[in-house]
Each structure stands twice: as C-alpha cells, then as structure tokens.
Amino acid sequence: MSLNKWFFERETLITAKVIADSINETGQRLTTFELEFPRLILSECNTHGAIEKNTSSSRAIPVSKMLDHILEQNLKPIYFGSKKSGMQAGNELTGEGLDFVKCVWGSSLESAVEYAEMLDKAGVAKEVTNRITEPYQLIKAVWSATDWENFFNLRLEKDADPNICMLAYKMYEAMSKSVPVLLKKGEYHLPYVGKYDIPVAYSDLGGYEYETGYNVFYYDKECDHTIEHCLTLDEAIKYSVASCAQVSYRSEGMTLDKAEKIWNMLVKSEVVHASPLTHVATPISKEIEIENSDYQTIGFINRIGNPSTWEEGVTHMRRDGTLCSGRFAGWIQKRHLIENNTCYSFDFKSRMETFE
16 A cells, blocks of 8 residues: 555545644643544554543544444545555555445444444443444544644554544644744643633723634733633633543533532542643743852752752653653643642552452
8 A cells, every 4th residue: 555645635524623833932832622532543543642631522522423424424434445464555446446445344333323323222221232332433623732643654654554644734734834832831732622812902901903713812911801702821721621521421511610629520529530631831931040149149940950950840851951741842731730630659559458
C-alpha cells in the first residue's frame, strides 16, 4: 500500500476542528482539537504520549443512543486494501471486489447492532453491550499538545493506516489555518470558552466586543453577570474542564450549574479524575530575577536548573532548559495546580476493603 495525494480528497466522516489555539510569550504554541474518527484506530492514537486526550466512552453512552449513531453514520474503513504479508495492506480493491467487501462490512455492522439490541433487551449493562459495536463507532475526542511534529511525522505518511493518515491530514490542515492567540502569565488556554476582547478606551458595558463561535465567554478582570454568558475566570476554567470531560458521553448543552457539578465529581471525590484538567493551562513565567531596594539579587523565579525556584505546577525541565508541566512545554496544566491530581501512594489493603 502506498497512498497518493488524491486519497485526501475522498469523502470521509473523519473531522478535525481547532477549538483553542494559544501561544505564550516565549513562542510555545498550545493547540486543542475536537476530533471525530473511527474507534478502530484508537489504540494507534493512544501510543502518542505527548498528547493529552479525552475520548467518548462505550461505558458512558446509552446503548440506544450509540446504536442510533452507528446506523446513522454507517461507518466504513476509508480504504479497503488487498491482503498481503506484512503490516501494510496492498493496493486498494476496485470494482465489484470493492463493492462486495463494502457490502460484507455493512452486513457485519447490521449484525452487530442486532446482537447489541439483544443484549440490551436482556438487561446487560452498556459497558458490555456497546463493546460489540466498537469497530463501527465514530468517536469524539479532545486532544491538546504543545508538541505535534512527531505525530505528524509518523501518521501523515504514505504507509500509515489510511484512517489515521486522514485524521493527521485533517488536523494539520486545521492547525495551519488557525492563528494562535497570545496569552500572558495568568491568562488561560480554555477549550470551549471564548474571551472578551475589551478595548481599553471602552468603559461602558455596551462597548464590549467579544469573540464569536462560543456559547460562553470570560473577562479576566471583572465579570458583570448582567452581561449574557459572561463568566469569571474561575467559572470559565470549570466550564472548560467540564466540557472536555463531557466528550466521554458525547453530550451537548453545557451549563454553569452542570459544569460545577462535573467539576466537583472530578476533583472533590475520594478518587480524583484529573485528565480533563490537562487541556486547561496557563503560560509558565520567564526566569525572573528578584532584587531588593538596593538592586541586589535576593532570589529567582523559574531559575533554570534550580527546582526550588520553579512556580507551582512546573513538573520538570527538558535538556534544553525548557520548563514543563506534565506533557506541555512552556505551559502549566491546571491538573498540576490541584491537590491529589496523581496518586503516588496506593494502599492496596484499604482499597480491597471497599469491595464487599
């Protein structure tokens, strides 16, 4: 198999949309995508450790809703390659042969739906029933990263799986057309939340202008809740985190009350589920020299090679001196600003006592 450039022009249900794109003062870009792609390539996608991911879950989506999606989308592989030895497929089937295998695939989809309906009627939980239809599921995902080059190098390649190659192409195209917004220390990268653009000369609330394409907005100084859909920064962070978490069950219609509830479920439960907080981040400060009134150096903030000076949320430093937080370079993930975001001391005995 060797894909050609015409491959990228075929119709597909695979989509990629940039939902937040930011750059800090040192030039490190953080981009968040909302994606839709076949679940059958999820294992390959999950090998990319530099990317933070939240994905729609077979355990979270009701069976009836899942089956409706599957029948409506009628998802098929984007490329039916011929059988040959090795990992890559041979040339794509054509003519009657291609028509036949597409028909076979469609029949297997219908059979999987029928068996899933049987399990559902028998009272089997969705975490089991939905597994039958996973090869036919188009899943929704939120991905964020500061380092994309290796992903594109490996997946936007003529011998890659055609489905993930198409995904990488769609992502690269979307990212190329997106212009990152400059954020300074204290400002936040917030997927699913817009930000008020308030000219300094405007003092009247009616003079506020804001970015379009979002349901809610925040203003980082003060928020007058008389302005429709305006949130404080704290509210905006919770709204963004909850929206990223909600992708697991493909639901729409986030509200502030709902966001607060999801936030509490994620960070205030006995077992913290912090992955949705990884998409929200603020720039890491440049190295700052602290002087006294006599202009004598008395300390540093984010001194290279001196972890005791690093601000909260910085987790490590790369060999080139770049400070990082989790998987992000130059940005502090909100995850690393909350308590117990990762367990480092698991008590097996106590946990087993919770099982009746």
